[in-house]
Amino acid sequence: MDFIEAVKSRRTIRLFRQEPLGEETLLELVEAGRLAPSASNIQPLEYVIVREAELVAAVYEELAWAAYIQPGRNAAPDQRPTAYIVVLRNRDLEKAHFGIVDAAAAIENILLCAWSQGIGSCWLASVRRENVRRVLGIPEKYTIDSVVALGYPDESPQLEAASGSAIEYYLDDNNVLHVPKRSLESIVHLDMFGAKPA
Numbered sequence: 001m002d003f004i005e006a007v008k009s010r011r012t013i014r015l016f017r018q019e020p021l022g023e024e025t026l027l028e029l030v031e032a033g034r035l036a037p038s039a040s041n042i043q044p045l046e047y048v049i050v051r052e053a054e055l056v057a058a059v060y061e062e063l064a065w066a067a068y069i070q071p072g073r074n075a076a077p078d079q080r081p082t083a084y085i086v087v088l089r090n091r092d093l094e095k096a097h098f099g100i101v102d103a104a105a106a107i108e109n110i111l112l113c114a115w116s117q118g119i120g121s122c123w124l125a126s127v128r129r130e131n132v133r134r135v136l137g138i139p140e141k142y143t144i145d146s147v148v149a150l151g152y153p154d155e156s157p158q159l160e161a162a163s164g165s166a167i168e169y170y171l172d173d174n175n176v177l178h179v180p181k182r183s184l185e186s187i188v189h190l191d192m193f194g195a196k197p198a
Contacts, residue, residue: 006116011159011179013120014066015079016151021119026051026083029150032113033087033106039098045106045145048086048136058135059084063147064126068168069177081122081149085110086132088142103145110148120153 001009030047038044050059060080066073075081087107089099107123114121129144138144155177157169162180169179189195 001116003112003116006112010111010115011157011177012122013151013153013155013157014073014122014149014177015075015153015155016081016120016149017154018078018082019152021051021083021150021152023049023051025117025119026085026150029085029110029113029119032109033085036102036105036109038102038105040095042093042095042098042102044090044093044095044099045102046088046090046142048084048088048138050084050086050136051082055135056081056083059086059132059147062128062131062135063124063149065122065124066169067126069171072171072175073177079154080151082151084150085148086136086138087145087148088138089145091141091143094143099143100145107146107148114150118152119150122149124149 026049030049033045033047034043050056057077057080065075087103089103093099111121111123124147127144127147132138132144132147133140133142157177157179160178160180162182167180167182169177171177185197188197190197
């Protein structure tokens with residue numbers, strides 16, 4: 001899959017086939033995150049790969065899923081993620097608020113690298129962080145930025161044009177997830193604010 005196709009076709013996945021991801025694959029995803037830009041090259045990020053079944057199940061319980069369509073995307077046990085990457089910010093290294101920006105760049109690399117290999121992902125910020133800290137033994141000097149859920153997709157969300165200001169994703173009668181996106185024309189300005197493409 002070429003890069004532009006990966007960017008255009010990637011959707012958030014919340015239902016997964018129960019096929020394990022190999023250690024080498026997971027390390028490659030972290031490598032993609034590691035190579036993302038970092039403000040002042042401080043590199044405050046570290047990662048916990050979670051792949052052991054009991055830990056994967058424990059982490060799942062500490063995440064909030066798809067607020068717009070609850071309980072429609074609370075996955076059954078046979079459709080849950082098979083691995084996670086927990087993204088940490090080392091407070092001893094962070095400079096101002098830039099660790100958040102570093103994390104976003106790294107996570108986007110992880111999502112796109114995963115999708116280019118047919119792996120689905122869900123970037124989760126609704127995390128019961130202190131519980132995840134306890135489950136995974138994460139020291140206090142680390143901020144848990146986000147959790148990336150991973151696995152081979154068991155759904156195919158559909159992209160569609162947003163209608164007006166309606167951006168809430170939704171499930172149709174066939175349990176297919178629809179994801180509205182604002183049009184390029186509605187968000188881009190050429191040279192001066194308000195000047196639109198021809």
